[in-house]
Amino acid sequence: MPLTRGKKPTATAGSKIPKLTKTENQEEGPQVKRSSSPPNGAPKKRTAFIDITNAHKVQISLPGRKKESVKKTARKTSSTSVSAKNQANLKKSSSVSSEGTTAEKERTDAEEEKPSQEEEEAAQKNVATPVEKLVAAAPPAAREVPTHLQRQQIPEEFDIDSENSEDCYMCPEYAKDIFDYLKQREEKFVLCNYMPKQPSLNPEMRAILIDWLVEVQENFELYHETLYLAVKMSDHYLSQTPVHREMLQLVGSTAMLIASKFEERSPPCVDDFLYICDDAYKREELISMEASILQTLSFDINIPIPYRFLRRYAKCVNAGMDTLTLARYYCEMSLMEMDLVPERGSLLASACLLMALVTKDLGGWSPILQFHSGYQMSDLAPVIRRLYLMLAAPPDDKLRAIRNKYSHKVFFEVASLPLVNIDILEKALLQ
Incomplete structure (x- = not known):
């Protein structure tokens, strides 16, 4: 069953996508992307993203404008706090009832609340007082870690992550928890045999589509994770939306585009996917299908593979x-x-x-x-x-x-x- 339509015979399903000669296993080493744009004047590959840097947010300091030093700022803060404290003390003193109080008692309270000369000098110099030093030197109170936050105990004979303890990219502290979470998340994406819901499709057509997607993955030198995710998204979309056989290739190529944006560092652009479909679909159709797939999947495309x-x-x-x-x-x-x-x-x-x-x-x-x-x-x-x-x-x-x-x-x-x-x-x- 041919998946393409159009006049160009160069990129038909599962036939004439050029093969690449590889010199090393691309699973373990860095993968160098090559342009998928065809020769002889065909459209060139373009980047799928605009400038995502923060260059437009850079602030340029004006000449002649000096920043206040940290010391000056801290001194200003300290003096402000002392002034606020004095005002609070005066307000407290004035609120004391005249019954049962004497001028001597008010004067004594004001003297007790008034900061000492040592405290005022320390605040002005932004130096910690002896009391603050003692508080800072005190050990923090021991708190018990909640059960749900305690780290899972792994028997020593089953520990496969300790050897990567110095490699932050391997996430050795969380590797077991991450895969346990992915295994639990699988329950949300369990599928059934959806072919009875597709009157225009059959398992053979789906197999031809996946065979073609494998060639696309090889031609664009995409990660294997991209291929698996594209197949998963296609299955989930087909399980909920009836699709005519002429649109099946559009579903697969659009799912591969979405998966590339999710997994790849440098994903192919829309024009590349239009080209491999032999220009059988328009740009508007592919973009509309992308929106339809994302909405059908509720934008939840992080499917465990x-x-x-x-x-x-x-x-x-x-x-x-x-x-x-x-x-x-x-x-x-x-x-x-x-x-x-x-x-x-x-x-x-x-x-x-x-x-x-x-x-x-x-x-x-x-x-x-x-x-x-x-x-x-x-x-x-x-x-x-x-x-x-x-x-x-x-x-x-x-x-x-x-x-x-x-x-x-x-x-x-x-x-x-x-x-x-x-x-x-x-x-x-x-x-």
Whole structure:
């Protein structure tokens, strides 16, 4: 089923998007974006954002205008406070009733409230008095931390973040809490098989769309998180809005644009996405679809994706890049399977990792993986069996983008590895 319409045959769905020669694994190293603009006079890539700096807010000091020093300001504040204190004392003295009071008592009270000469000199010099020094030197009162703010205790044998204690970018103090929060947040984004609500679509059309989005991700050299998020947003939008088959590619490309703005440092612009759609849609249509997707999702697009959980769980067992890449291949292949859409991302990532570990003969679902994922072997077995059936099925010649991608040396040619024997897999699932 062709996804494009228009006269240009150069960027049809899943066919002629140019491939890039990569020299290093783009998952771990910095990714250098290249322009997606076509040659021969086609529109050039433009930045999607205007100037977001604070240059227009810079204040320039005028010549001849001097700032007051901190000392002068502090002295002025101190003298003001002393004056206010004296006025308060006078007001207090004048409010005392004449009955039962004598002039001597009023004079005594005024003398007691009047600041001493030492205090006045200290205030004028902005120096702490002896009493203030004692208060400052006193240790703060010990307060008990509330239960909900106490840090989660992680057993030493399950601690995988202490080694990054000096790396603030890894957030070692909050890593476990962050992924626990993402796992809880998954409950808000659980989907069902929405195809019965789409009279013009079927699972094969959705698979063709995702196969094309993989080529777009490769062509623009986008992060894998962008691809997964675009697929998630497309599914959530299609689960709530009936879409005609001619508009399906517009939904996918617009979801990729939104995901790029959310994940990328330098996202492609609108013209780039119009070009890869072979100019089948107008600029106004893409912008209108962007607004429709965001409103349908209530602007809540921070959807937990399996790719993030996969990286986390692979760290638990110190999986090598070849093992992690094999699990990524399984996970990316699962994006095209409609039956796996309802599965939670953390469960799907766990199943893909376990299948990669069994394929590489690196063990099974260890206690540290159970602790960080929250899943037992019994939770993973049904998903793994469905993954195996999907991978064992004969490949579709129309859906070759993912297999071709992971057949490259950059990805350790994991797509060409033989599938693990079903008996070995079932034995691992019984452990």
